Amino acid sequence: MIFFNDGGETFNEWGHFMGTNLIVRTMEIGLFLGLILHIVDGLMLYFQNRKARPINYAYNKPSASSSWYSRSMALLGTLILIFLVIHLKDFWLKTRVTGLTVMPSHVKIDGVMHENLFAEMLLVFKNPMAVVIYLLGCFSLFWHLFHGFRSAFQSLGLNHRKYASTIELAGSVFSIVISILFASMPVAMYLGWVK
Numbered sequence: 001m002i003f004f005n006d007g008g009e010t011f012n013e014w015g016h017f018m019g020t021n022l023i024v025r026t027m028e029i030g031l032f033l034g035l036i037l038h039i040v041d042g043l044m045l046y047f048q049n050r051k052a053r054p055i056n057y058a059y060n061k062p063s064a065s066s067s068w069y070s071r072s073m074a075l076l077g078t079l080i081l082i083f084l085v086i087h088l089k090d091f092w093l094k095t096r097v098t099g100l101t102v103m104p105s106h107v108k109i110d111g112v113m114h115e116n117l118f119a120e121m122l123l124v125f126k127n128p129m130a131v132v133i134y135l136l137g138c139f140s141l142f143w144h145l146f147h148g149f150r151s152a153f154q155s156l157g158l159n160h161r162k163y164a165s166t167i168e169l170a171g172s173v174f175s176i177v178i179s180i181l182f183a184s185m186p187v188a189m190y191l192g193w194v195k
Contacts, residue, residue: 008118015117046074076144083137125189134186142179
C-alpha cells in the first residue's frame with residue numbers, strides 16, 4: 001500500500017483495517033503461535049541432529065549431499081528471529097503497546113483519529129542502519145523460504161519426481177517475490193521514492 005505514493009493515506013487506512021478487523025487479529029494470534037511452534041520445532045530438530053552424531057566424521061564433505069542454506073537453517077532462522085524482534089520493536093510495540101508514535105502521530109480515517117503508521121515507517125527508514133538490517137532480514141528470509149518451501153512438501157510426503165521441478169520453480173518464484181517486495185519498501189522509503 002505504500003507504493004500508492006499518496007502520503008500514506010491508503011497505507012494508514014489498510015493498517016487501521018487490519019489492526020481492528022477481528023478475523024485479521026485472530027489470524028495474527030494464530031500466526032504468532034505458529035511462529036513459536038516453528039521455532040521450538042526447529043530447535044528440537046537442530047539438537048536432535050547434533051545428538052545423533054556427537055562426534056564429527058573423519059572425512060566430511062557436506063556439499064556433496066546438501067546445499068549450504070539447508071545446512072544453515074538454524075543460523076538463517078536465528079537471523080530472521082532477530083529481524084522480527086527489531087521489526088516488532090520498531091512498529092508493533094510502538095503503536096500497539098506503548099503508544100509512542102511519531103508526529104504527526106495521528107491521522108483522520110473515516111472521521112476518527114488513528115495512529116500514523118506511515119509516518120512511523122518514514123522515520124524508521126530514514127536511518128540507513130535500519131534499512132541494512134531490514135535488507136539482511138529479507139536476504140535471510142529468501143534462503144529460509146527457498147529451502148522451506150520444498151522441504152514442506154517433502155515433510156508432508158508430497159514430493160515426487162513428477163512434481164519436483166514444479167515445486168522447485170514455485171518455491172523459487174515465491175521466495176524471490178516475497179523477499180523483493182519486503183526489501184523494496186525500506187529501500188524506496190530511504191531513497192525518497194515513496195513520500
